[in-house]
Amino acid sequence: MVKDTLSGVLAPCEVLLFSAHLCDKRELAVFRSSGFIQREGVKDSMRKFGKKAEPHIFMTPAYIMMLIFMGYPLVNTVRMAFLNYKVSRPDDISFAGFGNFEKIFADANMGMITKNSLIFVAVTLFFQFTLGFILALALKKPFKGRGIYQAIVFCPWAFSGTVVGLVFKWMFNGEYGLLNTVLMDLGLIERKISFLGTPGLSLISVIVALVWQGIPFFGIMILAALQSVPEELIEAAKIDGAGSFKRFLNVTVPYIKPTLVVTVLLRTIWIFNNADLIYTMTGGGPANTSHNLSSYMFTRAYATLDYGFASALGVLFMLGLTLYILWFFKVTKYNQAGDNV
Amino acid sequence: MKKRLLAVLLAGAMVLSVTACGASEQKADAPAEKEDTTAEAEKAPAEEAEAEEEAAGEVVELRLMDVQGADERTEYFEWAIEKFHEENPDIHVTFESVPWDSSYNKLVNLGAAGDMPDIFVNNAKWFQEFDDAGWIYHLDEYWEGYKDQIVDTGVEYIQKNQIDIYGSVLGFPHSANPESFLIRTDWLEEVGMTVEDLTTWDGIYEAVEKMTDPSKNRYGMSYRGGQGGLTQLYYAIMAATGGINFEEDGRSVFYRDEVKAAVQDHLNMYLNGYAPTDSINWAFVETVQAFSSGLTGVLFNNADVMGTFGDLDESSWASLKFPEGKDGKIYATVGGYGGFSISGQTEHPDEAWEFLTFLNNDEILKEYCLKFYALPATKSLSSDPQFAEGKMAGFVETLNADNTVDIHWIGYFPEATEFERVIFDAEMQACLLGQQTVDEMCDKLGDWLTEKQKAYMDSNPNGIVPNSVVE
Numbered sequence: 188m189v190k191d192t193l194s195g196v197l198a199p200c201e202v203l204l205f206s207a208h209l210c211d212k213r214e215l216a217v218f219r220s221s222g223f224i225q226r227e228g229v230k231d232s233m234r235k236f237g238k239k240a241e242p243h244i245f246m247t248p249a250y251i252m253m254l255i256f257m258g259y260p261l262v263n264t265v266r267m268a269f270l271n272y273k274v275s276r277p278d279d280i281s282f283a284g285f286g287n288f289e290k291i292f293a294d295a296n297m298g299m300i301t302k303n304s305l306i307f308v309a310v311t312l313f314f315q316f317t318l319g320f321i322l323a324l325a326l327k328k329p330f331k332g333r334g335i336y337q338a339i340v341f342c343p344w345a346f347s348g349t350v351v352g353l354v355f356k357w358m359f360n361g362e363y364g365l366l367n368t369v370l371m372d373l374g375l376i377e378r379k380i381s382f383l384g385t386p387g388l389s390l391i392s393v394i395v396a397l398v399w400q401g402i403p404f405f406g407i408m409i410l411a412a413l414q415s416v417p418e419e420l421i422e423a424a425k426i427d428g429a430g431s432f433k434r435f436l437n438v439t440v441p442y443i444k445p446t447l448v449v450t451v452l453l454r455t456i457w458i459f460n461n462a463d464l465i466y467t468m469t470g471g472g473p474a475n476t477s478h479n480l481s482s483y484m485f486t487r488a489y490a491t492l493d494y495g496f497a498s499a500l501g502v503l504f505m506l507g508l509t510l511y512i513l514w515f516f517k518v519t520k521y522n523q524a525g526d527n528v
Numbered sequence: 529m530k531k532r533l534l535a536v537l538l539a540g541a542m543v544l545s546v547t548a549c550g551a552s553e554q555k556a557d558a559p560a561e562k563e564d565t566t567a568e569a570e571k572a573p574a575e576e577a578e579a580e581e582e583a584a585g586e587v588v589e590l591r592l593m594d595v596q597g598a599d600e601r602t603e604y605f606e607w608a609i610e611k612f613h614e615e616n617p618d619i620h621v622t623f624e625s626v627p628w629d630s631s632y633n634k635l636v637n638l639g640a641a642g643d644m645p646d647i648f649v650n651n652a653k654w655f656q657e658f659d660d661a662g663w664i665y666h667l668d669e670y671w672e673g674y675k676d677q678i679v680d681t682g683v684e685y686i687q688k689n690q691i692d693i694y695g696s697v698l699g700f701p702h703s704a705n706p707e708s709f710l711i712r713t714d715w716l717e718e719v720g721m722t723v724e725d726l727t728t729w730d731g732i733y734e735a736v737e738k739m740t741d742p743s744k745n746r747y748g749m750s751y752r753g754g755q756g757g758l759t760q761l762y763y764a765i766m767a768a769t770g771g772i773n774f775e776e777d778g779r780s781v782f783y784r785d786e787v788k789a790a791v792q793d794h795l796n797m798y799l800n801g802y803a804p805t806d807s808i809n810w811a812f813v814e815t816v817q818a819f820s821s822g823l824t825g826v827l828f829n830n831a832d833v834m835g836t837f838g839d840l841d842e843s844s845w846a847s848l849k850f851p852e853g854k855d856g857k858i859y860a861t862v863g864g865y866g867g868f869s870i871s872g873q874t875e876h877p878d879e880a881w882e883f884l885t886f887l888n889n890d891e892i893l894k895e896y897c898l899k900f901y902a903l904p905a906t907k908s909l910s911s912d913p914q915f916a917e918g919k920m921a922g923f924v925e926t927l928n929a930d931n932t933v934d935i936h937w938i939g940y941f942p943e944a945t946e947f948e949r950v951i952f953d954a955e956m957q958a959c960l961l962g963q964q965t966v967d968e969m970c971d972k973l974g975d976w977l978t979e980k981q982k983a984y985m986d987s988n989p990n991g992i993v994p995n996s997v998v999e
C-alpha cells in the first residue's frame with residue numbers, strides 16, 4: 188500500500204519534472220528501475236496532463252502579472268461602480284446600487300459627449316486607416332532612402348500623447364500658432380482663427396493631432412502584412428489575367444484581412460479610450476464641447492474625486508466596447524478571415 | 529518493502545538535513561557562544577556599537593513637491609535642499625516639481641495611491657478635501673511652540689482660515705503670496721491713464737478696454753476662461769456683495785442683481801473683444817505667457833508669478849493696489865500664509881517639520897521672498913523694508929490698507945473644488961459662446977451653490993458661513 192501511495196505521488200512529480208525539463212530521460216529511468224513507478228495508466232494520463240499544462244506553467248508569471256495589473260483593477264472598478272466612493276471620504280463608503288449609473292444618465296452633458304465620442308472614433312479611425320494603408324502601400328516596394336523615410340514617418344507613434352498634445356496645442360494656438368501664420372501668409376484667411384476656442388473646431392483640432400499620431404501604427408502593421416503576401420499568389424492571379432486592382436482587392440486584401448481586422452479593432456478601442464490629447468489640448472472646452480467620454484470621466488474623477496461615478500462610466504465603456512468587439516468580429520467574419528483567398 | 533520505506537525515510541532525512549544546512553550553520557555558533565561567555569560579553573558591546581553606528585548612519589528620506597513647476601523655483605529649492613543637507617546629513621530631501629495646472633490631479637493620484645510626498649506646497653482651497661481624506665498631517669503640536677516666530681497677521685490668518693474652520697493647523701506659514709492685478713504701465717500711459725485711475729473695478733475695466741488695440745496685436749486682458757477662471761470674477765463679486773457669499777438661509781448671492789451685473793462686466797472683457805478669442809480656454813500658463821510676451825496688458829495673479837516674466841522689461845509694468853468696491857472697501861484675501869503641508873501619509877513628520885522650519889530661517893526665506901516676490905511670514909524678516917518696495921508695493925499696500933476686508937473662499941462644503949474646476953468653467957464658457965445668458969448662468973450657479981451650502985449647513989450646524997464681517 189505504501190508503495191502504491193508513493194508511486195501515486197511520484198508519478199505526477201515525474202511528469203511535472205519531465206514537463207519542466209528539470210530532469211532528463213536517464214534520471215527517469217532511475218526512478219522506473221527503482222520500482223516505484225508501476226502504474227503506467229496513471230503515468231500516461233498524468234503525462235498528457237503535464238503536456239497540456241506545460242505552456243500554462245511557463246505562463247504562470249504572466250498570469251500572475253495579469254491578475255495583479257488587469258484582473259484586480261477590473262474587479263475593483265466594477266465593485267466601485269456600485270459604491271458611493273469619494274476618495275476624500277474614505278470613512279463614508281456605502282453601497283449605491285445603480286445610483287452612479289442613474290447619475291450618468293441624468294447628466295445633461297452626456298448626450299453631447301457620447302455624440303462627440305462617436306464622431307471622434309469614426310473620423311479618427313477613418314483617416315488613420317486610410318492614410319496608414321496608403322503609407323504602407325507606398326513603402327512596400329523598395330526605393331532609395333526607404334529606410335530613412337520609414338524611420339521618419341513612423342516617429343509620431345513613438346511620441347507620448349502629452350508631447351503630441353503640447354506640440355499641436357502650440358500649432359493651433361489662436362495668437363502665435365503656426366497654422367494661423369501659414370494660412371494668413373497664404374492669404375487664405377484675413378483674421379486669426381481660434382481653433383481651440385471654437386466649438387466644433389476644437390474637437391477637429393484634437394482629431395487632427397490624433398490622426399497624425401496614429402497613422403504610423405496602421406502603416407507599420409499593414410506594411411508587415413503586405414510583405415507577407417506570397418509572390419506566388421500574385422503571380423498566379425496575374426497568369427489568370429487579373430489586373431492590379433483586382434489582384435489587390437481579391438488577393439492582397441483577403442490575405443491581410445486578419446491584420447486589418449485586428450488593427451482596426453485595437454485602434455478603435457484605443458481611440459475611444461484616448462483622453463490625454465483632449466486633456467492637454469483643450470481640457471474638454473470650450474463648455475465641454477471637445478470632451479469625449481474618456482476625458483470627461485477623467486475630468487470628473489479628478490475634479491469631484493467621485494471614483495464611484497467614474498467607475499460606473501468605466502463599466503459602461505467596458506460593456507459597450509465588448510459588445511462592439513463581438514459585433515465587429517461577426518460583421519467582419521473574422522473566423523473566416525484569410526481562408527477565402 | 530520495509531527496506532524501501534526505510535530508504536525513503538533515510539533519503540527524506542538526508543534531504544531535510546541538506547535543506548537545513550543554512551540554519552544549522554547559523555545555530556552552530558550558539559553553543560560555542562554559550563560555552564565562551566567571556567567572548568560573548570566582549571562581542572555584545574561591539575555589536576551594539578555597530579548597531580548604533582548603523583542607526584546613526586541611517587538617512588531619513590523625505591520627498592518635497594512643488595506645485596508651481598518653474599525652472600527658477602526648481603533652482604531655488606535645490607539650492608535650499610543642498611544647504612539643508614549640509615546641516616542635516618541624516619535627512620535626505622528629494623525635490624519633485626509639477627506644473628500648477630496638473631498639480632491637483634497629481635496630488636490626488638498620489639494620495640489615492642498612498643504615495644504622497646512627505647512635504648508639498650498646498651493650496652488653501654484643497655484643505656477641506658485633502659483633510660477629509662487624511663492626506664494632511666495636523667501641525668498643532670509643532671505650531672504651539674513655533675507661532676511666536678510668525679508675524680501677527682500670519683498667526684491670525686492661520687487661526688481664522690485653518691483652526692477656526694478645520695480645527696487644526698494644516699499649512700505651515702512660510703510666506704504670503706497675495707493676489708492682485710499686474711499692469712503694463714507703458715501701455716497705460718499711451719492711452720492717457722495712470723495707476724491712480726485704477727483704484728476701482730470700473731477703472732480696471734476702462735483700462736482693459738482702452739489698452740486693446742488689435743492693429744498692434746494688443747489686448748487689454750489676460751482673460752482666464754479655462755481652469756481657475758473663477759478667481760478674478762470672485763473678487764469682483766465680493767466687491768459687489770460686500771464680502772457676502774450666502775444669505776442667512778443658505779441661498780447663494782448669485783441670484784442678486786448686483787452679482788449678475790458684476791458677472792456681466794467681467795464677461796464683457798471677452799465678449800467685447802478686449803481679450804483674445806483663444807482665451808476662452810486659457811488657464812494659468814497661457815494667461816501668464818500672454819502678459820509676459822506682450823500680448824495682453826493686464827494680468828490677475830498671485831505675486832509669485834512676477835518671478836517668471838523672463839525678458840519682460842522691468843520698467844514696463846507694475847503691481848496694483850487691489851481695486852475698491854462701490855462701498856469704498858477692498859475685498860481681498862489678506863495673507864495667504866500656509867503654503868506648505870506635511871502629508872498625512874508621511875512616516876517622518878518630525879524630520880519634515882525640521883525641514884520646513886529650515887526653509888523659514890532668515891537666509892533661506894529671504895532668498896525665496898526676494899526671488900519670488902513673496903512676503904516673509906517670520907517676524908525676524910518682516911521689518912525688512914525691501915519686501916514692501918518695488919514690484920511688491922501694490923500687494924503690500926493692499927494688505928496694509930485700513931479699508932481692506934479679508935474675504936472667505938466660495939464655501940467650505942466638500943464640493944467647492946468641483947465648483948471651481950468643472951461647474952463654473954463650463955457655465956462661463958457656455959455664456960461666452962452665447963449659448964446662455966448671464967441671468968441663466970448665474971441662476972444655474974446659484975442653484976448649485978445653494979444646494980451644496982444648505983446641505984453643508986444641515987450637516988454642520990456650527991460650520992462657518994463664508995461671509996466676511998465688515999467693520
